[in-house]
Amino acid sequence: MEMIFFDYIIFPGILFTLAAAMAVSWIDRKVTALLQWRVGPPVLQPFYDFWKLFKKETVIPKGGSVMVFLLSPAVSFSALILVSVILLKTTLTSMAYIGDIFVVIYLLLIPSIAVIMSGAASSNPLASLGASREMKMVLSYELPFILAVCVVLIKTGGITDLAGIVAYQNVHGAFIGSLSGFLAFAVTVVCFQSKMAQVPFDIPEAEQEIMGGAMIEYSGPPLALFVAARWILMALLPLLITMLYLGGIHSALGILKYVGVVVLVILIKNTNPRLRINQTLRFFWGIVTGVAAVSIILAFLGL
């Protein structure tokens, strides 16, 4: 029992996850800065930002539900830490822990629900628009993402636990090496780009249009938790991609692959303009789902 809570609070849970997420956030800002010919922030900048927010005053919008407004960031944070523990414990012990891929898919829905609930509880029309956009984004990317996960299930012959999926790749080679695996990888990267609400899919926040969307009313510690959740998501989703298609992060090469995926996400973010929500829906339910369907057919053909 003590072990479970050590895992959860210190390693690989809250503390480690936060530190890793801050590191990824720093890589994001540094690479972005380099792309824009700037120097970029020091390594500890994410920590300073996080700490600063915790010391700021909390302001709550009039007319909104205080309970939902404050609880949403906590729930989002909690779900992401659980996903982090599942992914990292699975990697460290090579054994399934708490849940399989379906559990992870559903747990990863909770941060989106939290954003939507917080937007709904903000009593602000822009926050409501942000909530509506967030939900439509989830609808957009989930369909091709599920299909891409099916490619993995086809290749492993129905192994749903993550440790099994990684182990299978260690024996038979990473899935990205096959044509269907590569297409599924590409689909998942695009889906996760929007799951992280990164450009070109930062539609739910779209600062220039709806001023942060669901985040517009947030300040102080609740905002800090949401920001942390965003960073954790940015650290976890590339990890999940690495586990699903690149054979996990067991070795130095594995860690390099992980960093490669992170950098890929940052590059996509820095080289694309934002789409509109209807374009996004059409894009995901059209081209991306089409590519995912092709990858499924190829996977059944053994390619």
Next chain:
Amino acid sequence: MNLVTLIFTIPLILGIAAIFIPKFLFKYGSVFAGITSAALVWAGIQAFPYYRLEALGRTPLLEGGVLSLSLIVLTGIFGFLITLYSIGHMEEKSSFFWSLFCWMLSSSALVFVAADIIVLMVAWGVTGLILALMIWQDGNEAVGKKTFIIVGGSDAVLLFGMVAMAATAGTMQLGEIVIKPGAPLEWVIFGSLIIAAFTKAGAMPFHTWIPDTAKDAAVPVVAALPASIDKLLGIYLLKKIFIDWFVFTPGKSTLLMVIGAFTVIAAVFMALSQHNLRRLLGYHAVSQVGYMIMGIGTGTPIGIAGGLLHMVNNAIYKQGLFLGAGVIEKETGTSKLEDLGGLYKNFPVTFLSFTIMAMAISGIPPLNGFLSKWMIYQSIVKTSNSGGVMWVVYLTAAIFGSVLTLASFVKIIHAAFLGQPAKGRKTHGENISWQVPALVILPLACIVLGVFPEQTVYPLLEKVTGPIAISGIYKPMMAAALLIFGAGFALLAYVVFKVSGYRISEPYIGGEKITPAMRVSGVEFYTTIESIRPFKKIYNFARKGYFDIYELLKEFVFYWIKLLRWIHDGVITTYILWVIIGTVVLMFGFLK
């Protein structure tokens, strides 16, 4: 007391007695329904230690194992909660309602324990008739008629199927029936029986009575029948047909899986576009049936267990959601989503209860909806071992359907509870007393069944399906503990950093003043989806009733009626003309 007394004689007598209760004592009639519910629970509990109904005395017409016992107990519990709810919810009306309620519980219980085709048929037919009568009692004639025609029509098909099955199997005893592959009329019998099961449970394309009933019938009636007990009846029969009476074949499995997958997706897309809270819930009462059918359709122990568990889960949260919607409608006088908003403040109990159950139906871990869906996903993935390719379609439909479910519940939560109140919405609070048990117990059941399956549902399911052999990994207790712990940790940070000293300020939209015209109600959340191709066309067709089997049937019947009217125009010369034509035809016949 023996079984027949508990589930038949007592309800029958109480139902007859309830007729004589005067209108002004309507609420006291609930005692009769309460006793009937208690009798069912008592019957189930008494027999439970033996896992067989026969522990309460043998009768040739009734039998039942763990599944039947569980369903009787559940029917009793649901009956009890809805009875309590009705006391607080319903205005004075004819006490015949309580008679129907007692008989409804009894006839449903009889379906679960019927050992003989005739008992099953009679009890099954009575449940359908009672539903129509309950709807008619509130003056909803059109909806009552539609329900009666669809459900009654399916009963006729069932009767045909049962007679053919008895002739083929050579027995009327349900426990002895086995229809082997290749038996004469195998598919006709199978088709007839599943049409009845699908209609009762509400699978597509026989679902169209559910959204209408959900919108217009009295809330306790909707919560009792289409939302919960009808699901138990339909899926119980489906399980009997697919697992007990027929031998598993890939063809039958594919038929069920395709209908299940289609039901999940098509119904949830319809739900997304609804503006009426109860009609929206009605479409979910259809959509969720798809999961149950898919689970049972896999034919694997974990799939059947998942399907049956989803049936129970759905009965719990769908009933609770309708009862929550009933509280809102009673107090605000409307169930139109655009006329609600901001109810969280005045309806705290309903809000919390509704939100938990909305998350449960959307399959959010660690609630019960996720557990049963997860079991169904495992079973679908398992079917990949047999070499097919369709499992990808089923799995995608199932998971994507669950995301769409979440989307429509997010819409309700925003439009009814959290968003800004509509102009002119009544603001007085929730006036609940007798409604509280249902609004508390049902969401609690969602949590308990989801978090503690090993202590609650798994042992029972294994008694029904044999060892479940769970292949995937899911530890709900640990997941729940860590989720709560993590949220607690975050809240502790709130305490340390003194979030409780928060300041309240006006919402900010860049310095502009927020006007009522800027209100985002939430009903328009998914107009983007409704306006893209091909959804625009599909939604249009749906609104015109092209997918409604009742409307299509009506068109067909009216077409022929029009023709007959043309023939029978009441003019004597026309009739003389027909007589002459008829005579000529006959003469030709004879001359030949």
